Amino acid sequence: MTAETVAAPAIDPTFDTIWDELVWRGLIHVSTDQDALRELLAGPPIVYYCGFDPTAPSLHLGNLVQLLTMRRLQLAGHRPLGLVGGSTGLIGDPRPTAERTLNTPETVAEWVMKLRAQVERFLDFEGDNAARIVNNLDWTAPLSAIDFLREIGKHFRVGTMLKKDAVSARLNSDAGISYTEFSYQILQGLDYLELYRQYGCLLQTGGSDQWGNLTSGVDLIHRVEGVSAHAIGTPLITNSDGTKFGKSEGNAIWLDAEMCSPYAMYQFWLNTDDADVIARLKVFTFLGRAEIEEYERLVAAEPFRRAAQKRLALEVTTTVHGPEATAAAIDASEALFGKGDLASLDAETLAAALRELPHASVAAGTPVVQALVETGLVSSASEARRAISQGGVTLDGDKVGSDEATVAGTLPGGVSVLRRGKKALAGLFVA
Structure with missing residues (x-):
């Protein structure tokens, strides 16, 4: 199998609606009204968004779930907004255990540009439903503190905010929570309201651990505009043994090739457990239902061939890094294990492989x-x-x-x- 055989991004025509496909792929962990969402996504194109905060110089595999979900919705005809959080990135959403270290505005601005370039690789910017990249610093920077409190803050109830999972976890910890991070959900709610006002945005996607922040925008739009907006929370991906997905010896699997080489990414997917590989094919590839069901049969009948893992590694590494880098990673993998010529490898790929x-x-x-x-x-x-x-x-x-x-x-x-x-x-x- 070569890099030329990867599946082209497409929706699966065997499903009646894109909602049905998202459900089959295991991408709906929690959502607003499911019947309304199914009808909405089966109808005329809508505008939807997902936000990415520059709290690091690269996105990671958790973000990749969102990027591919955005792409699936776009392939179904809907219009994506990729939000890179120039303002929310200055704060960071509350972690369950401790306050984030605040990065300098210069660092955040640099990371905004890096993340923007990564988001752009996964969306289509041509055609009737072309993607658009937005930065929430554009509408938060002009707001005074008084305007923010009068126009936005007055719509939030402290009792409701305290019940959010991330906030309650921190309140019950030794670290507590600062007003800065406590206010994060208001800022994310403001984002959704602003995108509704500017673009008619009616859907936000994100990880299920962000559900409190997602619904803050849904509630704010309903309260201020009297409109029913929607949210989808995708599941947090974990391994079948309960361990956290996307970690390799304590290091996240980043989408930036300088932080995680194509070889390292290829090996990560190649080492997927049999119990996890079919679920990973559903979430992280554009393979259709029939192909994935065939790989499920192969995993059961011939697990020693690791056909599903090889296809998963090929598909995802190509999606993230392109066919040439993936082919080089495959060549390096085979040469290291005696199936190719080590001297024929390019120096960069070989060095990356040896560092693993x-x-x-x-x-x-x-x-x-x-x-x-x-x-x-x-x-x-x-x-x-x-x-x-x-x-x-x-x-x-x-x-x-x-x-x-x-x-x-x-x-x-x-x-x-x-x-x-x-x-x-x-x-x-x-x-």
Whole structure:
């Protein structure tokens, strides 16, 4: 399978409405009136939005759920607004445990531009339902504190605000909550009201952990304008064993290639558990129902082939990073595990792949025995010599025949690959 076989973004025609497809894909965890939403989305095009706060220089896999949901709604004919929160990003929505560190306005402005570029990659800006990017700093910056309190704040009741999950969790913690973060839900409500007034926006999507913030806008529009607006909360993606999804050794899987390489992303999806892979195909790819059901059959009948995981890794990595980067990641994966030529890989992809393995920086001429110990492939020099004498060590694909062999860094970018046995690999960055 090659990168050219990825599914083109499309809605599945076997569903009566886009609502039915979203439900089948497991994307509706909570929502306003479901019957009304189904009818609304089956009718003439509506304007909808999703917000992304620049609290980091990149979006991550949790945001990818929202981006792909936005794209599905756009493919069904609806008109997306991608909101990058230049003002809400200066505050940050309340976390369950502690206050966020406030970033400088300059940092937030820089991150706004980065996130805007990422959001733009997933939406179509041509045609009758072309996407539009908006920044909530445009309408919050001109507001005085008095105007904000008189025109917006008066519509919120403190008792209701205290009941929001994120707020109540913080109130019951040692950290408490500042008025700044307590006010976040008012700002998000203002966003929805402003987008309704400017563009007729009638739907907001977001993660279910944002439900209190989503409904603050729904309630505000109803109270101020007398209009029924809607919200969809997608489920928080977790693994079947209950662990948090999207974390790799404590690090988020970012959409920025400099923060998470295409190789690392490809490997992340390739390592998906059998119990999770079908749900991931539904949420993160544009494969249709028939194809996904076939992969479900293959997982049950031939799990050792990992066909579903390979297709998932191909689809998502291509969606995020493009076909060329994905093909390079696949080539690197195969070459590292003995199915390709290491010397044919480009230096950047090879280096990214080696950083995902146990690795060490060594000087040219370092004995292989020492390199085996420094990378952790063996626990001692004597164990290294024994592995070499038994013919179980290779360097850059060639068997090491002597414990006097040294590292040269002959692969692209001045690196080397050590292997002990069939599966234990390590990278060497040679100076």
